[in-house]
Each structure stands twice: as structure tokens, then as C-alpha cells.
Amino acid sequence: MSGKKIDVSLLKSKGFLPQRQENMFSMRLKVVSGNLDAKKLRAIADAAEKYGSGYIHITSRQQIEVPFVKLEDTEAARNELEKQGISAGSAGKKVRAVVACQGDKVCRNGLIDCENLACKIDEKYFGEAVPKKLKIAVTGCPSACVRPQENDFGIMGNVKPEILGENCVGCKLCEKACKVGAIKVLEDKAFINTKKCILCGACIAACRKDALRAGKIGCTIFVGGKAGRQPMQGIKLLELADEEQLFSVLEKTFEYYRREGLDGERFGDLLERVGMEKYREEVLS
Template identity: 40%
Template sequence: MNTPPSYSCNIRQIQTDFFAMRLRAVGGDLTADQLNTVADIARRYGSGSVHITTRQGIEIPHVHKKDLAEAQKELETAGIKMGSDGNRVRIVIACPGKNTCRYGSIDTPEIAEEIDRRYFRLDVPYKVKFGVTGCPNNCGKARESDIGIMGMRTPKWDSEKCIRCNACIKLCPVQAITGKDDRYERDESTCIHCSVCSVLCPAKAWGPESTGYTLLIGGTLGKKPRLGIPLKTNIQTSEELFELIEQTLLFYKANGKPKERLGHVINRMGEDAVIQAILSESYSA
């Protein structure tokens, strides 16, 4: 008898006895060899097609129920694990982050891997989706996720490097930079910490004074969409970041009703009340 798979995530199709196998690709990352395995499984057990989901997931459709166990065994042998469904934490999505993107301020794959390691398939009142993005360009859908992590960069102006070209004023997407009397100033209340000035300044007069994280909560798409709200900005350490993520999940488990997304808990209880509760309360698992 074959050893049963660790767990499965197979989505029933309208075709009788056929399923789509949902795979686990944290941050959308798989090796070239793993992609070859996925293609091979799709050809031998499915219809030869693969579906790439909007959240960086991979699904192999048209797999007959009699082949699911064997197909999953072969996938797991190649290091490809199954995804998640139901009332659980789902697959984490992430942009490439600072490893390859000039605007990225944080190591998004590292954060995504740690979230996956700690919370993947955790039981919650309804599904929880994480999005990790390196900057406010939001390629990793942090604002649209139940819990989103966004990198931020605080810029600082260096008068000695500056050539007074006014490029920073023209390039700033929110007009947070002004120039007067041969000096440039940044309005902290307007700045979105997007790193545009520090990346595109031709003289490198704007440089990063610090980098950090913004933690967003309550985003969701679906039938009742809403954008996430900041729980805390300018978080300086990953330790504090994960403490706040932990508190958010515990709050949700304590207060969420069945089939109620975190964002809809916020709608019901009020933004200020939820933020205060997460930041001040201690919840036990």
C-alpha cells in the first residue's frame, strides 16, 4: 500500500470525478526542475494544461480522482507541496522585493517563507490571505490581503551631493518634496515612503535613512471588497512585525464569526476599536 500524502488540496470540478490540484508556491517561486515536474504531471495525469492563479498559485486541472494520490506523491518527491483551502491560512504571495527590484525595501521572499512556515494551514474563522510587497507600488497585493506587509523607506537629503536639478520635486508621486532657498525638504505627513526619490535622484542626493515595514490588516476582494488599513507603520524589526501578526491572528480567532473575513470583523467592530484591541490586548492561543 502506498504511503498516503501528508495532506491534499484538490478542487472539485463540474466534471464528475475530476479535480484541480492546487499547489503551494510560496511567493510564486518554484525551481525550473519543479516546473518541469508540474508540466510532466499535467501531461500524464491531467489534460496537459496548467492554470496560474491570480495569487501566484499553480493548479493542475482535469486530474481523475483515481490518480490524485499518485500524482501528489510524485509532486512531493520533487519538493512541491500542496496548497490550502477552507477556513485556513492560504498560500502567501510576494513580489521579488529588494533582491532584484530597485524599489524594494525589504526581503520579501524571506518574510513570505517565514509566514508560510509559521502559519500555513492555520485554522481561522474564514480564509486568511497574506500579501508581501517591497514598496508602496503594491505589486504583492498587500492592501488587498487580509494581512499585508509593505516595505517602506525613509529618505534623507544630502545637501553636498545635491545638484539642485529639481528632479525629486517632479518625480515625487505625492508632492511631498519642496525646494526653497537652495534647500529641499520632505513633508513626513505626506510622504508615502515609496523610495522613488532615493532611487531616481540623478545625483543620489536622496538616500535611505532607514527601512522598515508597514503592517496592513483587513484587505479583501471577492463579493464585498475593501482595502486594508495600517495597523502600524515604520516597524523596524522583523521580531516586532511577527509579534503584531501573531496578535492579529489571535484577535481574529477570538472575534471572527464563522465565514467572516478579518476585514468584515473590522467593519462590524470599527477600525479604531480593532486597532486598539490588537495593539493593547494579549490574546492566548
């Protein structure tokens, strides 16, 4: 072993996380929205054989890590993958890669194009410095498969159902499809209890008489959630936000977090300390 001091912060900034084994690093690679094409997967597999132990680890946030990269191989491994368009994953006090489900491109329940949205957000904010770290998730519908409520900034697709009463024949298919009992048929006509409705759109898909249609499609925004040792549930900030509103809120959230957040403070802890109202006023103005 050389006596040279290892610059762990520098290595972390390049995606190399120190392992418990001396001079070994787990190389984190950036994956946006959980999708990677076959060519990149092959390049990662080759790198795992050449520089790691011949396997990869998929993290709970859809990232790929190649464990057991030796200190002396870190630079070569990074350069080789960079040439294939595979960037280093984020660690430390930065914005992390955006996670997402398959959304309306693939999933039958999907209401929004999660990959597209995740890529746009990632392009704008990935790796930006923040007081602690900032995790963003985009999920396609209220089934919430990527748990937006456990992220600093969570986005969930939703749709407002609208009833066209003249087409309704009272068949109750919508009632059966609704998992939360928000739509009821009374005297052969469907009615929605908006207090119970979670904006999932299942009733619209179930109706065969064109008596239900999609009104506004947008997203619910949750803020301040986190998992880990002291988990917090994200607070619902907005429902049915369109893309312009979403990016406006996101930009203002970054400004707010950077300005008001203490060093090492997660966004949810900031909201708890300062109060939700001050933040809400600022980002929704």
C-alpha cells in the first residue's frame, strides 16, 4: 500500500463509494427513470468483469453499482464507461438521479409519461449542490409504485374524471372498478364523491358507454418525504399540476432549499423547522 492519502470526497464525486474492504470502491452509475439500453448494459457488464468482481448491484433507487473496483482502477473504469455515455452516479450533497416507473408508455394504469418527465428534470437538476441531498421520484398513477411520498420531491400522475350523465346507463362497472368507493350509481346515474376520489382514472377505463371521460390530466406533488432512519411522509402540495406549474414549483423549491436550508438538513426537516406555510406561499405565488 502506498502512503498516499486517498481523496475520498473526490472519488465520491466521481461515483466511487468506499467499501468496508480497504482500497475497494463500489462504482455508482447514473440511471435515469430506471431505463438503460442494451448497449449500455453490455458495456457495464464488461466493466464489471474487467474492473469489478463480475457482478452488478441494483440499488433501491434504480441505480447500478459495480462493487469491488480497486483504487488503482477507478480512473480507467470511469473513463471507459464515460466513452459509452454512462455517467457517474451522484453521491454527497447533491441532487440524485430521478427514479420513475414505466408510466403511460408501458403500464396500463399509467397517466403520465414518467420517463420523459424524469429525463427533463434530470437534465436540469442532476448533480446540483443542495444542503444535504435531494431525491426525486416520478410515478405514473396513484398506485405510487416508486413511492413519491418517500422522496424530497415526489410527482404522481393523476386525472380528474368527468361524468357525461346523458350517456350513463347505470351499469355500475365504474363502481366495481373504483377501489376507494368514490363513485356510486344512484337511480341509474353515476356520481363521484370528490372528497374520496384519488384521481386514478380506473372508472374512466371501465366505462364502456363514454359516460366518463378524462378531464384535466396532471400530477400531484409531494414535498419533504424521506425514508431511512427517521422517515417522513411527504406533504401533498398540489394536485393536477400541469408541466409548467410543476417546473415552476421545482425551481422555486430549489431556490428555497438552497437559501433556507442549514448545512446537512434534509428538505423535510427544513419544512418542519420553518413551517409549511412559508414555503407554500413562496412556491405557489
